[in-house]
Amino acid sequence: MKTPFDAAIRMQQREIEDMRVAINVQVNQLVHNESVEAQTRAIMAREAQMAAGDTLFSSHAYLSRMSALRTALNQDRQVIEERLAGLRSRAVSAYGTCRAMETAATHFRTEEERIVANAEQTMIDDCSAALPRAPF
Numbered sequence: 293m294k295t296p297f298d299a300a301i302r303m304q305q306r307e308i309e310d311m312r313v314a315i316n317v318q319v320n321q322l323v324h325n326e327s328v329e330a331q332t333r334a335i336m337a338r339e340a341q342m343a344a345g346d347t348l349f350s351s352h353a354y355l356s357r358m359s360a361l362r363t364a365l366n367q368d369r370q371v372i373e374e375r376l377a378g379l380r381s382r383a384v385s386a387y388g389t390c391r392a393m394e395t396a397a398t399h400f401r402t403e404e405e406r407i408v409a410n411a412e413q414t415m416i417d418d419c420s421a422a423l424p425r426a427p428f
Contacts, residue, residue: 293404297397304390311383318376325372329365332358 336358343351 293401295397295400297393297400301390301393301397304386304393308383308386308390311379311386315376315379315383318372318379322369322372322376325365325369329362329369332362332365336362 336355339351339354339358343355
């Protein structure tokens with residue numbers, strides 16, 4: 293049975309699906325960022341170890357650049373985490389709204405079914421009351 297809530301529920305479900313996709317994109321970016329950050333740490337440790345063994349090789353500029361890259365990656369991670377938290381909060385709110393609409397639709401259907409059942413019972417009662425009765 294259709295309800296006045298069906299269109300709103302479908303729109304809310306689409307919004308939840310869109311947020312699910314956006315959250316997935318942000319999580320993938322976060323995973324990629326963490327992977328690059330781990331690679332950067334490993335490269336920096338390896339280069340620092342190599343530079344420590346060679347006194348003629350100056351790795352200060354390279355390590356400074358890599359340190360700046362790590363700082364940028366940390367800032368990017370913080371931005372991604374903030375976006376992710378916002379998306380998750382919006383998704384929770386949208387899901388709650390959708391559940392409330394689904395509950396309202398269920399109540400609407402139940403009430404409509406009750407009204408139809410009462411009308412049928414009333415019709416049956418009227419028909420049986422109209423039948424002639426045999427004397428006892």
